[in-house]
Amino acid sequence: MSLLDIDDLSVDYRTAAGSLRAVDHVSLRVESGEAVGIVGESGCGKTSLGLSIPMLLPDNAAIASGSITLQGRSLVGLSESELNALRWTSVAFIFQGAMNALNPVQRVDRQILEAITAHDKNASRDESYQRVLELLDLVGIAPSRAKSYPHEFSGGMRQRAMIAMALACRPSLLIADEPTTALDVISQAQILNLLASLRRSNSLSVIMISHDLSAIKRVCDRIIVMYAGVIVESGSTEQVLGRHGELASAQHPYTHALIRAHPDLRGERVLAEGLAGHPPDLSTTIVGCRFADRCPSVMDLCRRVEPPVVAVESGHVARCHLAVRAK
Amino acid sequence: MSDLNELATVGVERRARRGIWRSLWHDPMGRSGIILLAVVLFVIMIGPIIFPFDAQSFGTSSASILQAPSRAHWMGTTELGQDVFRQVLVGGRISLYVGLSATLIAIVLGAGLGLISGYYAGWRDTVLMRVTDFFLVLPTLPLIIVLAALFGQSILVTSLVIGLTSWPQTARIIRSQVLSLRERPLVQRVRSLGASDVRIMRRHILPNVAPLIFANLALVLSGAILAQAALAFLGLGDPVQVSWGTTLHNAFNSGAMSEGAWWYVMTPGVGIVVMVLAFSLVGHSLDRVLNPLRQGDQ
Amino acid sequence: MSLRYLSRKVTSLVVTLYVTVSFNFLLFHVLPGSPIQLLARSGHYDAAARAQLVKLFGLNRSLIDQYAIYLRNMLHGDLGFSYVYRKPVATVLGGAIGNTVLLVGTATVVTIVVGVWLGVMAASRAHTLTDASITVGSLALWSMPDFFTGMILIFVCGVWTHVLPISGLVTPGLVTGTWGHLVDVGKHLVLPALTLALVNAAEFSLISRNTLVDVMVEDYMLTARAKGISRRVIVWRHALRNAMLPIVTATALYVGMILGGAIQVETVFSWPGMGLLIYNSVVQRDYPVLEGSFLIFAIAVIATNFVSDLLYQVLDPRVRRT
Numbered sequence: 001m002s003l004l005d006i007d008d009l010s011v012d013y014r015t016a017a018g019s020l021r022a023v024d025h026v027s028l029r030v031e032s033g034e035a036v037g038i039v040g041e042s043g044c045g046k047t048s049l050g051l052s053i054p055m056l057l058p059d060n061a062a063i064a065s066g067s068i069t070l071q072g073r074s075l076v077g078l079s080e081s082e083l084n085a086l087r088w089t090s091v092a093f094i095f096q097g098a099m100n101a102l103n104p105v106q107r108v109d110r111q112i113l114e115a116i117t118a119h120d121k122n123a124s125r126d127e128s129y130q131r132v133l134e135l136l137d138l139v140g141i142a143p144s145r146a147k148s149y150p151h152e153f154s155g156g157m158r159q160r161a162m163i164a165m166a167l168a169c170r171p172s173l174l175i176a177d178e179p180t181t182a183l184d185v186i187s188q189a190q191i192l193n194l195l196a197s198l199r200r201s202n203s204l205s206v207i208m209i210s211h212d213l214s215a216i217k218r219v220c221d222r223i224i225v226m227y228a229g230v231i232v233e234s235g236s237t238e239q240v241l242g243r244h245g246e247l248a249s250a251q252h253p254y255t256h257a258l259i260r261a262h263p264d265l266r267g268e269r270v271l272a273e274g275l276a277g278h279p280p281d282l283s284t285t286i287v288g289c290r291f292a293d294r295c296p297s298v299m300d301l302c303r304r305v306e307p308p309v310v311a312v313e314s315g316h317v318a319r320c321h322l323a324v325r326a327k
Numbered sequence: 328m329s330d331l332n333e334l335a336t337v338g339v340e341r342r343a344r345r346g347i348w349r350s351l352w353h354d355p356m357g358r359s360g361i362i363l364l365a366v367v368l369f370v371i372m373i374g375p376i377i378f379p380f381d382a383q384s385f386g387t388s389s390a391s392i393l394q395a396p397s398r399a400h401w402m403g404t405t406e407l408g409q410d411v412f413r414q415v416l417v418g419g420r421i422s423l424y425v426g427l428s429a430t431l432i433a434i435v436l437g438a439g440l441g442l443i444s445g446y447y448a449g450w451r452d453t454v455l456m457r458v459t460d461f462f463l464v465l466p467t468l469p470l471i472i473v474l475a476a477l478f479g480q481s482i483l484v485t486s487l488v489i490g491l492t493s494w495p496q497t498a499r500i501i502r503s504q505v506l507s508l509r510e511r512p513l514v515q516r517v518r519s520l521g522a523s524d525v526r527i528m529r530r531h532i533l534p535n536v537a538p539l540i541f542a543n544l545a546l547v548l549s550g551a552i553l554a555q556a557a558l559a560f561l562g563l564g565d566p567v568q569v570s571w572g573t574t575l576h577n578a579f580n581s582g583a584m585s586e587g588a589w590w591y592v593m594t595p596g597v598g599i600v601v602m603v604l605a606f607s608l609v610g611h612s613l614d615r616v617l618n619p620l621r622q623g624d625q
Numbered sequence: 626m627s628l629r630y631l632s633r634k635v636t637s638l639v640v641t642l643y644v645t646v647s648f649n650f651l652l653f654h655v656l657p658g659s660p661i662q663l664l665a666r667s668g669h670y671d672a673a674a675r676a677q678l679v680k681l682f683g684l685n686r687s688l689i690d691q692y693a694i695y696l697r698n699m700l701h702g703d704l705g706f707s708y709v710y711r712k713p714v715a716t717v718l719g720g721a722i723g724n725t726v727l728l729v730g731t732a733t734v735v736t737i738v739v740g741v742w743l744g745v746m747a748a749s750r751a752h753t754l755t756d757a758s759i760t761v762g763s764l765a766l767w768s769m770p771d772f773f774t775g776m777i778l779i780f781v782c783g784v785w786t787h788v789l790p791i792s793g794l795v796t797p798g799l800v801t802g803t804w805g806h807l808v809d810v811g812k813h814l815v816l817p818a819l820t821l822a823l824v825n826a827a828e829f830s831l832i833s834r835n836t837l838v839d840v841m842v843e844d845y846m847l848t849a850r851a852k853g854i855s856r857r858v859i860v861w862r863h864a865l866r867n868a869m870l871p872i873v874t875a876t877a878l879y880v881g882m883i884l885g886g887a888i889q890v891e892t893v894f895s896w897p898g899m900g901l902l903i904y905n906s907v908v909q910r911d912y913p914v915l916e917g918s919f920l921i922f923a924i925a926v927i928a929t930n931f932v933s934d935l936l937y938q939v940l941d942p943r944v945r946r947t
Contacts, residue, residue: 056851059752080856087853095851100844104943105866115852149942165852356761461644464877464930468885469903469922476907476915477657549768556770557889561904575773579893584776587784596773603768611764611831 001072003205004030004053004173009066011048011057020283022048022061024229030173035199035206037216037237039258040226043279046209047096049226050175053207054091055083071172089119092166094159096178101162102150108161109146112136115168135164139194156187163194167202174199177209192218213258217241222315225255228279228290235316251310251318253295289321297322347538350616351609357616360608367602371419380413396590403590405574406581414574415594421570423602425486426552432490433547437497438540444498445505446528456502463495471554475563482565489554497543504536538617545610549603556599571595630938638931645923650695653916659684660912667910669708677706704920705913709906714917718899722921724794725898729887731814732821736883739822740829741865747830748837749860759830766827771886775820775893782816789815792895817894821886825879832875836868843867866940873937877930884922 011023023045030036038046051057053068055075068075070090075083095101103111109132116128133143139160150158159179166174176195180188196219199206210216216223216237223240225233233240233252241259242249250256277294280286289295289302301321310323351357394404402412444455474488508514514531522530558564559572560579569577574595578584583591657663660678664670679685681703683694698704704714747759766774783791790796790813799809840846841864849859884900891900899918906914938944 054851056847084853084855087851089853093848093851095844095848101848103845103849103863103867105870105941106863114854118852118854118858151943162848355757461641461648464641464881464923464926465645465648466881466884466922466926468881468888469919472888472903472907473652473915473919476910476912477652477663553768553770557772557885560770560772560889561892562908572770575776579772579776584779584784587780589780592773592776592780596770596776599770599773600765600768604765607764607768608761 002029002069003032003034003071004028004207005067005069006049006053007067007069009049009052009068010064011045011052012062012064013048013058014060014062015283018283021064022229022282023052024282025066026226026229026231027066028224028231030205030207032172032205033199033203034222035208035220036222036224037220038207038209038224038226039211039213039216041211041279044226045229046226047177050093050177050207050209053173053175054087054093056087056093085119088115088166088171089169090171091173091175092169092171094162094166094174094176094179096181102158104150107147107149108153109133109136112161112165112168115165119169131168132164135167136161138167139164140190154187155183156190159183159187159191160194163191163198167198170202171204173205173207175207175209178211179208180210180212180215188215195219213241213261225250225252225258227254228286229282230290230319232291232320233318235312239313239316249316251312251316251323252291252320253297253322254291255318289319347613347616351612354612354616356608357612360605360610360612363601363605364609367419367598367605371416371423374416375413375420378413378416380410380417395588402594403588405577405591406583411574411591411594414569415571415598418569418571418574418595419598419602421482421565421568422552422555422572422599425482425489425555425570426548428486429489429493429551429555430544430548432487433493433551434497434540434544436490437494437543437547438501438536440494441498441501442505442528442532442536445502446509446524446532448506448509452502455498459495459498462492463499465492467492468554468557471558472561472563475558480558480563480565482568482570485555485558485563485565489551489558493547493551493554497540497547500539500543501536504539505532508532508535538613542610542613542617545606545613549607549610552599552603552606571599631935634931634934638927641927642924645927646696646699646920647692649916649920649923650692653912654682654691654695655688663912664708667708667912669910674706674708681705699920704917707911707914709909709911709914714913717902717914718917718921721897721899721902724896725887725891725900728814728817728821728891728896728898729883731818732825732883732886735818735822736825736829740826741833743826743830744833744837745860745865747834748841748864749856751838751841756834760834763827763830763834766823767831769824770889771820771824772889772893774823775817775890778816778820779893791816794897813894813896817890817896820890820893821883824886825883828879828882829872832872833868836871837864840864840868870937870941873933873940876933877926880926880929884925 006026006028009023009026009028010021013020013022026045026049028036028049038049040046048057048061052063053070053075055078057063063076066076070086073086075086078086102108109129112132112135113128116123116131117125120128133146136143136146141157141160141164145153145157150161153161163179179195180191183191192215195206195208198204199219206219208216208219213223220237222236223234224231225240233250233255238249240250240255250259280290280293287306288304289298289307292298292302295302299321305321307319307321307323309317309319310325311317312323312325352361396403402410402415405411405414440455440459444452444459470492471488474492475485478484478488509532514527517527517531555564555570556572556575559570560576562576562580564570564573564576566573572595575592578588578591578595653663654660657666660682661675661684664674664678681698682705683691686694702715704718706712707714707717710717743759743763747756750756779791782789792813794813795806795809796813799805801809837860846859846863849863850856854862887898888900888903890896891898892904895901899921902914903918905911906918
């Protein structure tokens with residue numbers, strides 16, 4: 001049994017412009033101890049997909065179809081208190097924007113302590129506080145800094161404190177949404193190393209959401225590429241990005257664009273030329289391939305027929321008319 | 328959460344394109360405000376023509392004094408035997424007139440000072456904002472009362488007094504908007520091309536703060552009408568021009584309350600509430616439509 | 626809180642007070658002509674009153690000298706002499722301040738409790754019928770002049786049902802012990818305090834609803850939800866503390882507003898405080914009392930503003946260092 005099994009999930013948003021499908025019939029499995037990266041531009045639905053797992057979608061969003069099964073338990077339709085019992089103990093979250101994810105007017109140790117005491121009513125205060133200090137130590141924050149307010153930390157420290165908080169209730173799944181965005185290069189490396197080592201030592205499953213393929217590559221076993229609400233390609237990191245020194249074996253033109261858009265050392269993250277324009281309007285019905293308008297290899301067929309999901313090789317699929325099935 | 332923010336901005340941009348008036352009409356709050364306002368304006372503009380009020384006609388017998396509502400007097404009579412309904416119809420015009428002229432003064436002052444302060448920044452800003460902050464902490468209604476007591480109570484003086492005390496908040500709001508506008512690349516470029524300050528303000532700044540001024544106008548107007556009513560109620564209204572507040576002053580001081588003459592109190596009172604509510608509904612709705620910072624309301 | 630911040634704030638407090646006193650001088654001693662002209666206009670003119678004025682404010686001297694004398698008088702708490710009561714203004718005000726503090730204090734407590742509670746209800750059910758009803762209800766209440774709300778309550782609770790006293794501080798002629806006296810004052814306090822609280826709670830609920838709605842979309846609110854904390858705890862522990870910050874900065878405006886309301890409400894309910902004093906001094910053209918009351922009100926607002934600035938420093942750790 002997989003740890004997490006998302007089947008045929010669709011998420012709709014009500015907006016001033018009408019209904020909008022942010023996640024469109026997405027299926028996804030995460031095995032115990034596995035790290036999966038979800039990559040795509042902003043607006044592709046990756047955050048909505050992540051938020052839907054612990055049912056944290058905003059009020060104007062709703063799950064339109066599909067199921068989410070975590071450790072054999074179906075999450076769609078659970079009551080708020082049932083969900084609260086699961087949140088943080090089974091699924092913990094690290095949010096993008098280390099800046100604001102911590103409450104600015106509460107000390108860091110209190111915020112971590114709150115996570116522990118909210119789920120373990122019997123824990124003694126001293127023991128729980130001891131655990132807070134251990135967790136901070138684990139991420140490299142000295143006990144003397146425990147009583148700081150978030151603004152007294154650097155961006156990297158805030159994100160490490162966030163990770164410490166995420167581990168507070170020993171979750172089996174950790175969802176990290178853009179954990180390194182807006183951090184300096186050194187902090188980025190620290191956070192990625194920390195995530196990579198944590199998942200190995202704690203047999204933790206990780207879903208890492210990012211627009212940055214190089215960050216995902218450092219942590220994840222498997223990569224899922226999303227575009228305009230659908231998965232356009234997925235496979236093991238090697239299958240999608242190629243083994244060391246090899247050319248990328250990605251099949252979808254969008255994945256290629258993302259690979260070429262690798263951020264350089266100065267942190268530039270511009271998509272390659274030929275990818276001007278925006279993803280399609282998700283509030284309308286899309287005929288054919290969603291990527292057709294921006295695709296450098298677009299064919300007449302792409303605008304008429306939605307591409308099938310092609311199994312390139314075992315575990316590697318791409319949603320493109322040009323994808324080639326390996327022999 | 329860039330994804331979610333992006334979803335939110337889709338709404339904002341569409342809203343901007345649709346035009347402020349249409350989004351105002353689409354907001355239930357804004358729509359009810361506009362309808363209410365139309366009703367009030369219609370009643371106080373047309374009403375006195377159909378039901379004229381003669382201030383010189385008094386009740387002739389003691390039986391005609393403080394009469395309960397009847398077919399002859401829809402909203403009863405005053406302690407002088409005058410028709411409450413007709414008096415209130417005329418009074419609305421005075422309340423609105425004072426409110427409008429006071430608001431005009433306050434907005435011109437507030438927006439003007441806010442523009443200058445935000446656009447020029449520097450020492451002008453420092454000086455103007457010190458002055459603004461000083462007036463902001465002075466308790467407004469007590470100050471209005473003092474000024475009216477010292478300088479007279481004709482509707483002209485009342486308008487001046489309310490207008491001259493109601494501008495600081497507008498100045499603050501406009502200033503902060505202008506401060507961010509002047510940093511925009513377009514404004515910076517036009518400026519470096521040598522456009523005059525007046526031209527930049529008229530072409531690039533003013534059109535962008537105009538909707539904000541409008542939202543603020545509705546709220547200042549509500550406050551001005553309330554202030555005028557309070558002044559008149561406290562006996563500082565124009566004795567000749569009987570506004571709603573003056574009618575309530577008369578009702579209160581003539582002992583109509585202990586006589587149980589509710590109609591004498593409710594008619595002008597409800598008039599004030601409805602008019603103020605109409606303006607503040609429109610103001611709040613405009614504020615909601617315009618304020619991109621209020622993300623939670625998108 | 627750093628000493629530098631404190632000293633800067635105290636300096637600005639002193640400057641503001643000085644400007645306020647000077648503004649008062651301008652308003653009452655320069656703009657209308659002179660205090661003697663005011664006295665003449667008031668209808669209380671007599672030679673003795675005139676002589677007293679001239680002596681107290683040095684009116685036979687130059688304007689600069691008058692200003693210096695005025696400042697000195699203010700420093701000594703000498704606010705002039707009431708035309709009507711024939712007593713020092715300070716004495717007249719002293720008898721009224723306590724009653725206003727009682728009324729405004731009670732109303733403020735009710736305002737904060739009810740206003741914040743309504744704001745939380747509306748914000749945590751944002752964009753539902755509850756939210757809309759609270760918002761529109763608050764707007765409607767806010768649109769009512771304080772004196773009109775008071776008059777309605779007089780009809781409902783006094784004239785028609787006689788459940789509560791509608792006038793004054795105590796029942797005239799009632800002889801009881803201390804306890805009975807307190808109960809009597811308490812009963813008289815209910816309607817004026819309720820009137821003041823209604824309008825202000827409406828404003829408060831609108832402000833706290835809007836700031837809460839803004840706070841609710843912050844990332845740390847999502848973190849709190851992800852942690853599996855119940856919505857109630859999230860709102861009261863995480864949202865409210867953050868939402869309080871903008872409310873605290875609006876305190877000065879609130880005090881100015883509630884004092885304006887107190888003038889109307891004390892007039893309607895004949896509550897013998899500063900507001901009624903202002904009304905009476907307006908009616909009787911007792912300018913020195915009006916001047917003194919206005920000064921006290923202005924100082925009260927400036928002082929609360931000062932306190933709220935300091936409070937903000939305590940509440941928001943982010944500004945504490947500056």
